[in-house]
Amino acid sequence: MEDERMNRAPGSRKQLSLRCLSCREEYCSTDAGTCKECYEEASETEEELKSEIEDLKAKVAFLRLGSSPLDSHKRSSSIGFSDVVLVASDEFHSNPVSLLAHKAVLASRSPVFKAMLEIEMEESRSGTISISDVSYDALRAFVNYLYTAEACLDEQLACDLLVLAEKYEVKHLKMYCEKFLVSKLNGDNSVASYSFAHQYNANHLLQSALSMIIEDMDNLTKSEEYTHLVEKDPRLVVEIYEAYLSKQTNTAARSD
Template identity: 30%
Template sequence: MELFILKVSIYETYHCGAVTSVGAWNPSSQSYVSIYHGLPTVITKSRIFEPQIEKLDFKSNRLRIDIDCSAARSWCEIDAVKISGQRISLPPIPINSLSSDMRKLINSDVFSDVCFLVEKRRILAHKAILVSRSDYFMAMFSHNMKESKMEEIVIEDVEHDTFLSLLEYIYTGELTCSPVVTVDLLKLADMFSMDDLKVICMSRIPDHLSVDTVLAVLSAVSKGDSLMAIRELCYEFIAQNYAEVTKSEDFLSLPKEELIEIVQLTASKIKL
């Protein structure tokens, strides 16, 4: 049976590694087309060799396998060869474009039906998407709440970039914001009762802490009392990278209480 060849399995039993090329028979051209080429090597144990082969646009059921036993300085043995493939040629599975398609709707006027005013700047959105992803927005647009009838909904005490990051997560399930915005987004997720987003923010912050970002993150965290775990993580990072972090002018701008706590934590790690 002729197949569109996807995989070739070669059972080498003695002085393995001698296969240098594999060709597939092309019925149209009446010749072998190379699908693999390599150099001989020596492998002491028997193996099933499955080389990375070139994709073919024709069916075949015949192979030509060339071997070079010079590396082994002896004879080589192949006991069996298996061809795996499919009877029809299928196109590659398309990449899921849902998140990229949804991203295009963020702050887009395409069928938008709600407008938020954040830092005096308009942000357009879609109620159906918001309410399907957040109980907060479901409540906002239900039960005759005043927001459901407003042309523009004012969002207080939230930065423009942070609210856009919130919409990014609601629309796409992804986050691309900076560590500092992630901290602010964590507060917003807490305010909007989005527990899944809170977990994602908490998991991202440690991986994005650096000498250049830790003070900004600490400053953002210090504005609230509900993020003690992140604050302590920043203290620990500064203590471990004290020499580099303290070169920043922003370090001396930290509140006195925080400076004392950082210095004490750093001193406790010094081995005498």
Template identity: 55%
Template structure:
């Protein structure tokens, strides 16, 4: 079965789904920011339509993507584009911390919900003291509630709010989105009051 052609400046390469799919894609997608759907293989279109309502709209009869068979994915690195397209056609991909973040952005943009959830769960399991504030802000931006809740909980339960203000990521967030800082303190004091109430009851 043919997966998309990847193309740029006249280059074209048919991609065949075989056990070595990831290596084939690496060899052909490098530095490309668009992929072309095989005109012969209608299953390619069906896969995209079923995975993403955004692609479904793009591939409507009167849209440019439907006429040309080319879907442009701007601002995606070759590695991320490879993983994204691979997931669309196989429902499988391998994550690390960096690629999970970038894939979640693409999945959110193109409404590939299962991929977004997969990336979000991965990122949630990797929230730490060092990346909690960045993860909190990122999750808010991309409506990743599970990740946002995990990051916020780690911050308010494990980080001293006095020293928090000295962190560079805190300072950046306070400048870029002070509303999120307010929400963070609201959660902190709510949690503090709840803890005090629990101690009184005991």
């Protein structure tokens, strides 16, 4: 009891010993609550939860059906939002393969599909939309995502879906694929990812790949992907070096 009173006495050289509400370990501080480690962990968890909530809100917004021409008296009755057939060209099949979908879903998810199906275009009249240069598996995953906002990705499928998302302006899918591809970035694929991201306006992937390239500039010219990039699109090589020099300049300015 005497030791405890000494701990609590004003001006005592000993700090107040507290027990963390989270981990139950003792720590010394003038503030009650949690220890520093648990506080930092809780802050990180809070940020992760906020991110998950934002992702869920975006998913709900994506899956919500928007206004359909079925509800508009201004549309011709000949443009009914019934079933539609999506036809894919697949190099592994001699004949085109197709999938059934609903026009209302396609129009709600993609402004490109919406335009095709609302306006008197061939796709609207025939009820068939031809999608070239896509495999059946990629098309099936694409249509499934339009209905569920979910996909079981690998790197190749993520690239294929990102291409379709860019073509048909499905922003939610594009962000989903970019996030996955960023998680798979490494020293071996950063240059190829940078080139791919540049081609399909994937800005998040582009900046992440560029940052990784700049951090490992000493090994850039040693990679086979770099050689291919020099031959294929030397303009991107110039952009990489410009970004690297800009970073070096900014670093030098801050050190001064």
